[in-house]
């Protein structure tokens with residue numbers, strides 16, 4: 619019997635007072651973040667900033683800055699410490715730096731297009747990047763993978779309510795809510811968001 623089943627069986631039998639509080643706290647409170655397509659533009663070759671969470675440099679700015687903050691938790695809400703968030707995205711013009719992206723336009727030399735962050739003791743991560751540009755026919759989005767103990771445990775995408783959400787996709791309403799976040803403007807050219815990833 620799984621531990622969760624044990625808890626529920628105990629509750630059904632009216633055995634609440636006999637159960638340690640730690641077991642009751644193990645009820646699932648979050649739905650796992652839905653998987654989403656990896657797409658054709660996962661970074662290949664060497665990454666100049668392989669371990670950096672700073673995709674857009676502080677020296678130059680060629681679009682709206684996005685502080686992409688988040689938390690990785692399990693389904694019980696407990697922070698996942700030491701998870702690796704591996705992220706890749708378009709520049710503000712909607713272009714990837716990838717050999718398979720043949721769309722015209724100069725790539726941003728001072729933009730990394732990808733980055734990595736390891737979650738802290740409270741499961742937090744943060745990237746400094748650009749608000750991504752859209753490319754037809756997709757709404758703006760950011761791709762990411764999460765690794766635990768060097769194993770990939772989730773591949774998904776982040777969408778933005780103010781940039782069309784998951785328009786054109788066929789996610790259920792519930793999954794859509796789990797994939798979409800909101801941009802909060804903190805300066806004329808700077809936004810932030812806070813996104814929960816549940817693995």
Ligand SMILES: [Fe+2]
Nearest residue numbers: 657659759761
């Ligand atoms: Fe994409």
